[in-house]
Every structure is written in structure tokens, then in C-alpha cells.
Amino acid sequence: MPETTAAPPNSPTTVKLKYVKLVYQYLVNHILTLALIPLLLSLLRVGPTEILSLYNSLHLNPVQILCSAFLAVLISTVYFMSKPRSIYLVDYSCYKPPVTCRVPFSTFMEHSRLILNQNPKSVDFQMRILERSGLGEETCLPPAIHYIPPTPTMEAARGEAELVIFSSIDSLMHKTGIKPKDIDILIVNCSLFSPTPSLSAMVVNKYKLRSNIKSYNLSGMGCSAGLISIDLARDLLQVHPNSNALVVSTEIITPNYYQGSERAMLLPNCLFRMGGAAVLLSNKRRDAARAKYRLVHVVRTHKGADDKAYTCVYEQEDPQGKVGINLSKDLMVIAGEALKSNITTIGPLVLPASEQLLFLLTLIGRKIFNPKWKAYIPDFKLAFEHFCIHAGGRAVIDELQRNLQLSAEHVEASRMTLHRFGNTSSSSLWYELGYIEAKGRMKKGDRVWQIAFGSGFKCNSAVWKCNRTIKTPADGPWTDCIHRYPVHIPEIVKL
Amino acid sequence: MEVVSLMLTDKNTAYIRHKISLRITPEEKPVQSFNSDPLLNPCRQVSSALYRFPARKTAGELTDKLRESISDMLSYFPMVTGRLLRTSDGDWTVKCNDAGLRMVEAKVMKGSVEKWLRNVDRKKELKLVHWEEMFYKPYFWSTFYVQITEFEGGGLAIGLSCTRLLSDPICATMMIKAWADTTLIGEITSPPLFRLLPVPNRNTNHHSSSLIDRHKSYLTSSPVPKSDSNTKQITTITLQFNQETVKKLCIAMVNDVNGRGPGPTPFQALAGLFWTCISRAKGMKRGLVDMSVCLDMRKALGLDKGFFGNSKRWDWTRAFSETPWCTISGCDDDHLICVDLENVDCYSAVFEENVVPIRVSYYMDGPGVGAGQILVMPAPGGGDGPESRVVAVTLPEDEAEKVLEDSLIRQLGPITLMGLNKNPN
Numbered sequence: 001m002p003e004t005t006a007a008p009p010n011s012p013t014t015v016k017l018k019y020v021k022l023v024y025q026y027l028v029n030h031i032l033t034l035a036l037i038p039l040l041l042s043l044l045r046v047g048p049t050e051i052l053s054l055y056n057s058l059h060l061n062p063v064q065i066l067c068s069a070f071l072a073v074l075i076s077t078v079y080f081m082s083k084p085r086s087i088y089l090v091d092y093s094c095y096k097p098p099v100t101c102r103v104p105f106s107t108f109m110e111h112s113r114l115i116l117n118q119n120p121k122s123v124d125f126q127m128r129i130l131e132r133s134g135l136g137e138e139t140c141l142p143p144a145i146h147y148i149p150p151t152p153t154m155e156a157a158r159g160e161a162e163l164v165i166f167s168s169i170d171s172l173m174h175k176t177g178i179k180p181k182d183i184d185i186l187i188v189n190c191s192l193f194s195p196t197p198s199l200s201a202m203v204v205n206k207y208k209l210r211s212n213i214k215s216y217n218l219s220g221m222g223c224s225a226g227l228i229s230i231d232l233a234r235d236l237l238q239v240h241p242n243s244n245a246l247v248v249s250t251e252i253i254t255p256n257y258y259q260g261s262e263r264a265m266l267l268p269n270c271l272f273r274m275g276g277a278a279v280l281l282s283n284k285r286r287d288a289a290r291a292k293y294r295l296v297h298v299v300r301t302h303k304g305a306d307d308k309a310y311t312c313v314y315e316q317e318d319p320q321g322k323v324g325i326n327l328s329k330d331l332m333v334i335a336g337e338a339l340k341s342n343i344t345t346i347g348p349l350v351l352p353a354s355e356q357l358l359f360l361l362t363l364i365g366r367k368i369f370n371p372k373w374k375a376y377i378p379d380f381k382l383a384f385e386h387f388c389i390h391a392g393g394r395a396v397i398d399e400l401q402r403n404l405q406l407s408a409e410h411v412e413a414s415r416m417t418l419h420r421f422g423n424t425s426s427s428s429l430w431y432e433l434g435y436i437e438a439k440g441r442m443k444k445g446d447r448v449w450q451i452a453f454g455s456g457f458k459c460n461s462a463v464w465k466c467n468r469t470i471k472t473p474a475d476g477p478w479t480d481c482i483h484r485y486p487v488h489i490p491e492i493v494k495l
Numbered sequence: 496m497e498v499v500s501l502m503l504t505d506k507n508t509a510y511i512r513h514k515i516s517l518r519i520t521p522e523e524k525p526v527q528s529f530n531s532d533p534l535l536n537p538c539r540q541v542s543s544a545l546y547r548f549p550a551r552k553t554a555g556e557l558t559d560k561l562r563e564s565i566s567d568m569l570s571y572f573p574m575v576t577g578r579l580l581r582t583s584d585g586d587w588t589v590k591c592n593d594a595g596l597r598m599v600e601a602k603v604m605k606g607s608v609e610k611w612l613r614n615v616d617r618k619k620e621l622k623l624v625h626w627e628e629m630f631y632k633p634y635f636w637s638t639f640y641v642q643i644t645e646f647e648g649g650g651l652a653i654g655l656s657c658t659r660l661l662s663d664p665i666c667a668t669m670m671i672k673a674w675a676d677t678t679l680i681g682e683i684t685s686p687p688l689f690r691l692l693p694v695p696n697r698n699t700n701h702h703s704s705s706l707i708d709r710h711k712s713y714l715t716s717s718p719v720p721k722s723d724s725n726t727k728q729i730t731t732i733t734l735q736f737n738q739e740t741v742k743k744l745c746i747a748m749v750n751d752v753n754g755r756g757p758g759p760t761p762f763q764a765l766a767g768l769f770w771t772c773i774s775r776a777k778g779m780k781r782g783l784v785d786m787s788v789c790l791d792m793r794k795a796l797g798l799d800k801g802f803f804g805n806s807k808r809w810d811w812t813r814a815f816s817e818t819p820w821c822t823i824s825g826c827d828d829d830h831l832i833c834v835d836l837e838n839v840d841c842y843s844a845v846f847e848e849n850v851v852p853i854r855v856s857y858y859m860d861g862p863g864v865g866a867g868q869i870l871v872m873p874a875p876g877g878g879d880g881p882e883s884r885v886v887a888v889t890l891p892e893d894e895a896e897k898v899l900e901d902s903l904i905r906q907l908g909p910i911t912l913m914g915l916n917k918n919p920n
Contacts, residue, residue: 100566106578106594110635137593148597 025382028354085241085283087234088291089464092279093172094431095164095250096477097140101274104137105130105495108270115149119261129270131492134394134415138481139273139422144254157193157254158202160274164250165199166206168278171475176280178244180207185236185245186215187229189426191455192315193252194219203248214240222313222454223390225249226426227462230281231298237283244284250276251425258324265324271393275424275431293448293464297349301342301459309334313455325455332399338459339403339451343378346461350383350447380404384463385446387411388432390453391418400451416485421477426452431477435485438478442470557651558600558643561846564678565641569596571673571686574661579633587660589638596639599625608650612854615913617731617889620856624654651846664834664857665791668841675844727891732899733856734888734909736765738880744768744907745882761882762837762871769869769888772904773831776890776897777866784866786831791838832859833869837884842875851876854912856887867894885912 027034043051108130112123142163144156165188173180186209188200198217203209214236218225226249233245253272258265282291303309312328348356355378362376380387387410389400397418401411413432417424421431429450436442446466453459473479569576577591601623603611611619623644630636638661642654653674655667662670666687673683736744741761748767749758759767766788774783834857841855857870867890874883886909888898895915898904 098563100563104593104595106592110578110594110637113632113635114630 025352025354028357029352031353085238086288087237087295088282088284088287088467089293089295090178090244090280090282090287090291091172091176092277092292092430092433093168093175094427094434094477095168095171095274095276097164097274099138101140101143101146102138103141103146103273105493109495111148115259116261122261122263122266125263126266126270127495129267131495132394133270134397134418134489135271135273135422136419136487136489138420141257142252142254142274145257150257150259152255152257154195154255157252158195160254161190161193161199161202161250161252162206164252164274164276165203165248165278168248168250168276169203169207169246172246172278172280175475178280180209182244183207183209183246184214184240184243185233186213186248187218187233187245188216188248188250189218189221189225189229190250190252191220191222191225191425192256193254199248203246222456222458223251223392223423223425223428224452224454224456224458224460226277226429227298227450227452227460228300228458229426230279230295230462231300231460233281234295234298237281240283242284243282245281247279247281248276249279249426249430251427256325258322260318260320260322260324262318262324262326264326264328265318267327268325271423273422273424275421275427277427277430279430288467291467292470294467295462296447296465297346297461297463299342299346299349299461301338301345303334303338303341303457303459306334306457309338309457312457332395334457335396335453335459336399336403338453338457339400342451342459342461343380346463347378350449350463351378351380352382355379355382377403377405380449381406381410383447384449385443386413386436386441386448388429388436388448388450389414390451391415391421391423391428391432392453393423394418396453412486415489416487419487419489420481420485426454434473434476434478435482437470438472438476438482439485440472442466444469555600555645558645561643561653561674561678562598565598565674567681568670568674568677568683571683572670575639575657575670577638579636579638579660581633589661590634594635595637596641597625597627597637599640599642601642601644603644603646603650605648606646607648608646608652608853610648611646611650616915617729617913620731620913621858623652624656624858626656626860659859663791664836665839667857668839668844672840672844675846678846679848727893729889730892730895730915731856731858731887731889731913732895732911732915733885733913734904735874735878735885735912736883736907736909737874737878738883740907740909741765741882741884760837761884762835765871765884765886766833766835766869768903768907769886769898770831770833772898772901773867773869773888773890773894775901776894784831786833789832789834791835831867831869834859834871836870836872839872841872842877856913858889867891887913 109123109127112126116123116126142156142160144151144153144160172178186200186203188198188203190199193199194217197205198219200215200217204213204215209215216229216232218229218232221228226247229247229249233247237243237245251272253274256268256272258269260266281295288294308328308330312331312334314326314328315323316326317323347359351359359376359378362373366373366375387404387406389397389411391397391414394415397411397414400406401408413435414428416435417428417431421428424431429452433448433450436448444466448464448466450462450464451459452461478485573591573593574589576593576595577589578594580588580590582588623642625640625642627637627640638658640654640656642652642656644652644654646652653671655671657667669685669687673685673687676683741764744764745758745761748764770783770786777784836857842852845851853875855872855875857872859868868888870887872885872887874885878884888895890898892915899911899915
């Protein structure tokens with residue numbers, strides 16, 4: 001996305017411009033209020049007796065009054081009936097892997113060297129990726145991957161799935177007090193591991209959920225599947241009144257550790273780590289008081305119609321027949337385009353009127369007057385207090401920070417999640433939200449924007465509004481290490 | 496008689512993993528530099544402990560538990576999970592980068608520990624430990640290896656291999672004890688100390704033991720007939736001497752030197768005994784083979800009991816009792832090595848309530864370990880008294896046989912815990 005021309009930050013011109021912009025924003029955003037003030041003043045001047053005489057002069061008979069009353073009641077009923085139900089996020093819980101699964105850089109590099117000893121170039125490549133990855137020394141891989149060589153059996157994969165999913169759900173049930181029999185909708189998403197019976201069936205079996213449960217298992221939908229599950233849960237909760245939905249997002253690493261030596265396919269090994277999250281959504285009115293967030297919007301953008309976008313994250317066999325995920329070199333460009341699409345849709349829904357007006361004017365200007373005018377990038381910092389950008393990799397976060405003109409503090413949650421937990425795929429957004437809460441920054445009324453990218457190529461956004469000020473949680477994956485964060489992550493870590 | 500086979504999957508393809516500690520300690524710790532070059536001298540030493548456990552319902556349950564507790568234990572031993580680096584001076588240093596040690600998980604199908612013990616020999620026992628020669632890049636070579644072998648019929652063997660550059664048998668024992676403490680009670684009773692050894696003092700007083708005095712009469716040593724030990728099968732025999740026997744031996748020695756000086760310790764007495772027998776087995780008609788004695792210098796150097804590192808010093812002992820300092824590389828391949836482990840508390844590593852090790856052995860490998868080894872250890876379960884000892888002798892097969900048949904040994908009537916190499920299975 002092109003950037004607006006920037007004057008030096010503290011010059012008098014910039015400061016004046018800032019004030020002008022502030023006044024403009026205030027005027028446009030509160031235009032209705034400002035328009036009402038003269039009306040109120042004139043009403044006050046007129047006086048109550050004059051209003052009464054005006055009313056009497058209309059000569060309304062009782063039938064007319066009754067019909068108007070009926071009409072008003074009808075309209076308001078139709079309005080309330082068709083208004084979508086409010087969806088509340090009661091609570092969520094992220095999985096904290098055991099410390100024994102920790103993979104320090106030295107261990108990872110040694111593994112690589114031993115397994116890929118025929119391909120020193122590939123090992124060097126992995127080392128360079130790891131140095132620049134933004135990951136820390138505490139990210140975790142499942143036990144099967146610690147073996148030399150890895151032992152990705154189906155049993156080990158199921159073991160990892162059970163460990164991650166059941167721990168998250170247990171923790172969530174403990175936090176919310178919900179009973180298994182109260183869960184009406186169950187959605188599990190895990191992109192690369194899809195056994196039969198499904199992971200959602202595994203959850204139903206473990207917790208003895210009801211036989212009339214609405215269960216769904218989403219697989220193959222990449223890192224943005226977490227928000228797709230939320231969208232699905234929202235649609236289902238519109239149809240089913242008075243219900244709870246349990247959404248579980250995870251990625252099972254065990255069966256998908258690439259064991260070949262193609263460079264483009266080694267990247268996921270360096271970035272993907274163990275993690276998972278369980279989220280409880282509800283449309284019950286009584287949960288409105290205790291819920292943490294309310295879902296405001298979910299916007300999904302799919303660029304799969306474009307061939308390049310479709311093949312940019314592609315699972316395939318390498319020349320030796322080993323299966324891995326190929327990441328194309330155009331990934332960042334495609335991600336940028338997908339984001340632009342998504343912003344175009346979400347912008348009008350969330351941006352204040354001032355920004356939308358500016359954007360519209362610039363758009364008209366570019367189309368009619370001069371195509372060379374720089375496109376106006378709306379300031380999303382006016383629409384949101386917190387940003388959760390999928391921790392896909394350092395490059396993704398850098399790209400989005402630049403495109404949306406965010407400050408370091410806005411992207412801190414994403415960077416620190418990448419450092420502490422690595423790329424946990426669809427659950428990373430929840431770890432980031434957990435970071436913001438652990439830092440005590442979440443206040444009532446704050447708006448959160450979650451952005452996820454995934455294979456397809458998809459860009460999905462969710463907007464949440466904080467329902468109540470959240471105290472620093474006493475449990476959660478960040479409790480034992482939040483005091484160490486934020487850390488400075490060097491550009492290149494010396495290995 | 497049933498022969499129990501150790502069914503190990505091919506060690507190169509499965510079950511080896513890294514175990515890392517629970518803490519991040521990226522720092523460098525210098526290692527006592529030796530002139531020996533590990534690239535030429537893998538110098539491994541090995542200790543293994545065997546336990547008798549009741550049979551478990553789920554296979555691998557014990558291994559899982561131990562896997563968790565070893566990580567805990569490793570938090571206290573940052574040098575164990577580090578990697579060797581060369582400094583600019585050409586010395587070795589350990590970078591504590593927490594790369595981890597390598598662990599092998601193995602199973603023995605069909606059989607209990609007792610059955611296995613009845614048929615044990617050196618070859619079988621060495622299957623319980625894992626070792627990898629130094630990788631072409633030492634920075635990616637693990638200096639410590641652990642193997643956990645579960646016996647289907649009930650029982651567990653723990654084998655620890657490490658490089659002599661970083662530890663000695665006492666450290667290995669310390670590590671296993673720490674691991675046992677972590678598993679049983681959740682914390683270590685005596686954490687290790689890491690520091691450099693003081694420079695050797697040439698004036699350290701060595702008790703010229705009555706052992707040497709006794710054999711002073713053999714002043715000229717005839718050259719040892721060079722046996723091509725490279726082609727011969729090496730075997731290890733383990734003999735247990737009970738309290739009474741050892742006491743008698745010590746008294747006999749005192750009498751021999753006409754009551755001069757303090758009486759020999761059980762180690763000195765047994766070392767002397769085997770020195771004589773082995774010399775005879777090697778064909779020495781007069782005189783004794785050259786022997787190096789390896790002692791723990793922790794006390795002499797004023798080190799804490801918890802000192803972690805190689806503090807075993809070799810004393811190059813010839814019949815005319817000059818005892819200069821000698822580092823490992825100074826030992827000739829032709830020397831007999833005698834190691835004093837009698838004060839090492841090897842049976843105190845208890846992983847589960849009331850389950851003590853039934854057998855502990857130590858092995859030393861690699862060039863520089865001589866033409867044979869004698870290791871003197873305490874007896875399992877305390878034996879029948881504080882002076883009972885176990886002696887493990889490593890020699891070429893034919894010499895070992897001669898030693899077993901030797902009249903001096905036979906007179907004392909030891910219990911054979913491990914005999915000659917059985918049929919290869």
C-alpha cells in the first residue's frame with residue numbers, strides 16, 4: 001500500500017496539521033449532536049404552551065392516535081425481532097505446553113544437522129531463518145518431534161491432540177463453570193491433522209457431550225480457521241436461541257513435520273509450534289454481565305479465485321516424495337492484497353465518519369481529478385484500541401505494522417506471542433489477546449481487531465468489544481513470564 | 496535355560512531424543528584443559544545401574560516418568576546439556592547453550608531382570624548404554640548419553656555414558672543420584688559444584704602404599720610379552736569378596752610387611768592381589784606389569800564432595816614407586832589401570848520407594864585406558880559388611896580366564912557376579 005508523504009515529525013507544519021485533523025474529526029464524528037443543538041435551543045425559546053397549542057391545532061382523533069401507536073409498536077417489534085442476537089465471548093483458555101517440550105535454538109539446530117546431514121545448505125538455510133524468525137528459546141514442539149529422527153506416528157499425533165485439546169477445555173470449564181451437558185454447539189478446527197473419527201468426535205467422547213449436539217470439524221482451512229470457526233459459531237447462534245458454543249482452535253504439529261530438504265518447505269518447521277485454545281461463546285442474555293467480550297463484526301475475504309493466491313501456500317510432495325507445505329516467494333505481496341480487500345470491507349463498518357469521508361473524498365479525487373493523488377490510508381487506530389495480528393512470522397507482523405501505520409505498542413502482543421509461543425497457527429490470536437489482558441491493558445469499551453491470514457489465500461477479521469474491564473488473570477499461559485515481557489527482539493539472533 | 500535377548504530397535508533410527516533442562520543458561524564455562532585431543536580420544540566412560548521393579552501395567556510408564564524428571568535434574572547440571580567449543584588458545588570450553596543430552600529408550604522383551612542377570616556378560620551389559628563417537632563438528636556432539644531400558648518382566652536399567660573430559664565416575668554417580676532424588680522427592684539433596692580444578696601440586700604427598708613396599712623386591716621388571724590385544728576379545732569379570740575375606744587379606748598384607756605403617760585399605764589390598772594375578776596371567780615370571788592407579792583427588796585438592804568434573808588423577812606407579820603426576824594422555828596403552836571407587840556411594844540412587852539398585856557397573860573405554868582395568872567398588876546392598884567389595888576386571892579373554900583360575904583368587908572364594916563372555920546372543 002502506498003504511504004502518505006511524511007513531513008518531519010515535530011515541525012510546526014505537522015503539529016498544525018495534527019490539530020486541524022483533530023478538529024475536523026471531532027466535527028464530523030459528532031455532526032448529529034452538533035446539528036441537534038440549535039434545534040434544542042429553538043425549542044426552548046418557543047416554550048411549552050406554544051407546543052401544546054400547535055398539537056391541538058392538528059385535530060387528531062383517537063383512531064388516528066391508536067393507529068400511529070400500533071404502527072410504532074409494529075415497527076419496533078420488527079426491529080427487535082430482526083436485530084441479530086448479541087454474541088458474547090464468555091471466556092477462553094489457551095494451552096500452555098509443558099517445559100519439557102521446550103526447544104531451544106541449539107537443540108533445534110542440532111536436530112537439523114543430524115537429520116539433514118546430507119544437506120548442509122538446507123541446514124544453513126534453516127539456521128538463517130531461525131536467526132531472523134523472532135522466536136524465543138521457550139517455544140515448544142510435541143514429544144514425537146524430539147526424537148532423532150522424529151517419530152510422527154498416528155498414535156503420537158492423537159496423543160498430542162488429546163493433550164492440547166483436553167487441557168484447554170478442562171481449563172475453560174474450570175474458568176467458566178460450564179458443564180459438558182450444557183454445550184449445544186461444538187466446533188473444532190485443526191488444519192493438517194484430520195483423523196477418523198474426527199477431533200470433534202474425540203471431544204464428544206471424552207466429555208460425554210449430549211447426543212443432540214451440533215458438532216463440526218473444520219480441517220484444511222489454514223491459520224485463519226480460528227476466525228472461520230467463530231463466524232460459523234455466530235451464524236449457528238443466530239439460529240439457535242439460548243445456546244452455548246464451544247470453539248476449539250489448534251494445530252497438531254506431529255504428523256506435519258517436514259522431513260525432507262527442500263528449502264521452501266523447511267520454513268514451517270522453523271516457525272510452527274505447539275499450541276491451542278478453547279473459546280466459549282454464548283447468546284444467552286444472562287451471560288451478558290459476566291462475558292468478557294461481545295462480537296461486533298466478522299469479515300471474511302477469500303482470494304482463492306486468483307491462481308497465484310491459491311497456490312501461494314500449497315501442500316505437496318518434494319522430489320523425494322516427502323510431504324511438506326510449500327510457501328511461495330510472493331506470500332507477502334499476496335497477503336498485502338488480501339489485507340487491502342479485507343480493509344475495504346471492514347473500513348465502513350468500523351471507521352468513524354471522519355475517516356470514511358476523507359477516504360471517499362480522496363477516492364473521488366483520484367478517480368475524477370488526478371489519478372496520481374496518493375490513496376488515503378484510513379487511521380485504524382481511531383477505530384480500535386488493540387490489535388491482534390496473527391503471529392505468522394516476523395515478516396507478516398512487520399508488513400502489517402507498516403501498512404496500517406501501527407506503533408510498536410500496537411503490535412507488541414503479536415511480536416511477544418511469536419517470541420514466547422512461536423506460530424501456533426489458528427490459536428495465536430487468543431494468545432495475543434491473553435497477553436493484552438495479562439498486561440492489564442483491557443478496559444471496558446475497548447475495541448479489539450483480530451486479523452488472521454491463511455492458506456487459500458484468506459484474510460479474516462473479527463472485531464470484539466470489551467464488555468467489562470478485565471483484571472490481570474491469575475492463570476493462563478502468560479502468568480509465569482509476563483513480568484519478563486516485553487523483550488527486545490534483535491533483528492538477527494546470533495546462534 | 497532361557498536366554499534373554501535384548502531387543503533393541505536399531506539405535507540409529509529410533510528412540511533417541513534430546514532432553515533439555517527447564518532453564519535457559521546460555522553462558523560459557525571453561526573446561527579443565529587436557530592435552531589429549533578428544534577428536535582422537537573419544538574417552539568415554541560409562542556407568543550403568545540395574546533395578547528390579549515390580550512389573551508395570553502399562554509398558555513405558557516408568558520411562559515416561561523418568562523422562563519428565565530428567566529435565567528437572569538437568570536444570571542443575573548446565574554443563575551436561577552444553578556443547579564443546581574450541582577457544583582461540585586451542586583449549587576446550589563448554590558453552591552452556593542447553594542443547595541437551597541424548598536419551599535412548601529401549602525395551603527388553605520377554606524377561607525379567609533376574610533372568611537377564613544370570614546370563615550377563617560384558618557385551619550384554621554394554622548394550623544397556625549408548626554412545627556416539629564425536630561428530631565431525633564437536634559443537635553438535637552430545638557429551639552425555641542416557642539409556643533407559645525397561646524389562647517387560649519387571650525391571651529397569653539406566654545407562655549413562657559421558658566423556659572423560661567433563662566428568663569422572665563419581666560425577667556420573669552424582670548425576671544418577673540427583674535424577675533419582677528428583678524422581679522420588681522432587682528435589683536434589685546435594686546440588687553439584689562447577690569450577691576449575693586447581694593446578695596440580697607436585698609436592699602432594701602420596702602414601703606409598705604397603706602394596707608397593709610389598710613388591711619392592713621385584714625391582715627389575717621384565718618386558719611384558721606384547722600380546723596383540725587388538726585382535727583378542729575383551730571381557731569383564733566381576734567378583735564379589737565378602738567382609739571376612741577382605742579383612743583376612745588386609746591382615747595378611749600387614750603381616751607381610753612386618754607390621755610397618757598403617758594397614759592397607761581394602762582397595763589397596765585387592766588392587767595388590769589382582770596386580771599380582773594379572774601379571775602372572777600376562778606371563779610375567781618375575782616382576783609386575785606397569786600399573787597406573789586412578790584416585791579421587793577431591794579431598795586432596797580441598798574440593799567439595801559435590802565437585803563436578805574429572806578430578807580423577809592417574810598415578811603412574813612402577814615397581815620402584817616414583818609417583819609423578821600424569822594426565823590421562825601420559826598413560827601408555829600397555830599400562831594396567833586400577834581405579835579406586837570404593838568410597839563411591841553407588842547404591843544410594845533410589846527412583847522409587849524401596850527399590851534399590853541390584854547391580855551397578857562402570858566401564859572405561861577408548862585409547863589410554865591401558866592393557867586391562869581393575870575397578871574396586873562397594874558391594875551391592877552393603878554386602879555383608881562395610882569391607883565387602885566388588886572387583887571388576889577387564890582383560891583379554893584368555894588372561895581373564897587365567898585370573899579366574901588363579902590359586903590366590905580361588906583361595907579367597909569370591910562370588911562370581913559376572914563371568915566370561917557367554918555365547919553371542
